[in-house]
Amino acid sequence: xxxxxxxxxxxxxxxxxxxxxxxxxxxxxxxxxxxxxxxxxxxxxxxxxxxxxxxxxxxxxxxxxxxxxxxxxxxxxxxxxxxxxxxxxxxxxxxxxxxxxxxxxxxxxxxxx
Amino acid sequence: xxxxxxxxxxxxxxxxxxxxxxxxxxxxxxxxxxxxxxxxxxxxxxxxxxxxxxxxxxxxxxxxxxxxxxxxxxxxxxxxxxxxxxxxxxxxxxxxxxxxxxxxxxxxxxxxxxxx
Numbered sequence: 556x557x558x559x560x561x562x563x564x565x566x567x568x569x570x571x572x573x574x575x576x577x578x579x580x581x582x583x584x585x586x587x588x589x590x591x592x593x594x595x596x597x598x599x600x601x602x603x604x605x606x607x608x609x610x611x612x613x614x615x616x617x618x619x620x621x622x623x624x625x626x627x628x629x630x631x632x633x634x635x636x637x638x639x640x641x642x643x644x645x646x647x648x649x650x651x652x653x654x655x656x657x658x659x660x661x662x663x664x665x666x667x668x
Numbered sequence: 669x670x671x672x673x674x675x676x677x678x679x680x681x682x683x684x685x686x687x688x689x690x691x692x693x694x695x696x697x698x699x700x701x702x703x704x705x706x707x708x709x710x711x712x713x714x715x716x717x718x719x720x721x722x723x724x725x726x727x728x729x730x731x732x733x734x735x736x737x738x739x740x741x742x743x744x745x746x747x748x749x750x751x752x753x754x755x756x757x758x759x760x761x762x763x764x765x766x767x768x769x770x771x772x773x774x775x776x777x778x779x780x781x782x783x784x
Contacts, residue, residue, distance in 0.1 A: 563709055587771050598672075598761050598775035599712070606771075644711060654770055655702060656763075658711045 563642070565663040574632040574666075578645035578659045583626060585647040589656065590619060590630045592641045599644060602630070632664075640666045671695055672764050674776035681752055682784055688748045689779045691762030697742040698764035702773070703735070706759040718745045742767070752783040 568574050580588065586607045591599035605612045605619045605628075612619050618631040628645050642663050646656040671694040681687050691701055700719050704712040716737050718724040724737035734756075736748040745764075749756050761778040 589773070591775070596778070596780070598674075598763075598777045601772070601774065604771070648771070654700060654765055654773070655714055655717055656773060657714070660711050 563661050567665045568635050570666055570668050572635055574635045576630045576643050576662045578628040580626050580647045582649040585649050587648040588628050589646045591644045594641045635666050637666045637668055670774045672774050672776040674779050678780045680782045683753055684751055686748055686750045688746055689760055691745045691776055693743045693764040696766045699767045700765045701745040702763045703747050704761045754783045757781055757783045
């Protein structure tokens with residue numbers, strides 16, 4: 556399944572399916588992007604990052620795609636598991652001097668067993 | 669590696685009192701620490717950027733006299749909410765950037781503040 560991250564939408568997928576979470580970022584000058592996973596009552600957990608000189612990066616079961624032309628970032632999770640259920644945020648580094656991150660609004664992923 | 673802790677994890681205080689939240693990088697030295705605030709079902713909003721030994725840089729709309737930040741060492745930053753009011757109730761999260769990996773940012777577990 557796919558989602559566009561505005562106002563904390565929810566993406567529901569079946570266990571074992573692939574998930575695609577989308578994010579539109581705001582600044583064409585941003586040079587670094589990160590996906591974070593946040594479980595209820597906890598801090599964000601780093602998943603995967605990508606620099607602006609790349610368009611794809613793969614990790615374990617996760618892939619991040621960057622389309623600078625349309626300022627779009629996506630996170631693909633392969634073989635989604637119940638433990639993947641959480642809120643996912645994309646973040647961009649707009650201020651290269653301070654390395655401060657600007658977070659997107661988030662997408663809730665619900666994995667149905 | 670790259671573990672960040674926060675203390676306390678939860679705190680309840682009365683209106684008018686002050687509360688201090690600690691953020692520590694446990695296994696690395698942090699060039700910069702950041703403080704975020706998160707309302708329920710909302711995203712993280714950056715409050716301020718803190719560098720060791722210098723004054724914090726606050727985001728627009730964040731009162732520096734209300735939210736005092738001290739970055740005393742390369743492993744510790746504190747956020748003090750002064751004269752707390754119920755509207756200050758929120759989830760406060762810190763993050764830290766390793767000295768040798770300035771692109772990366774690791775988050776603490778957060779502190780739930782409730783002001784009664």
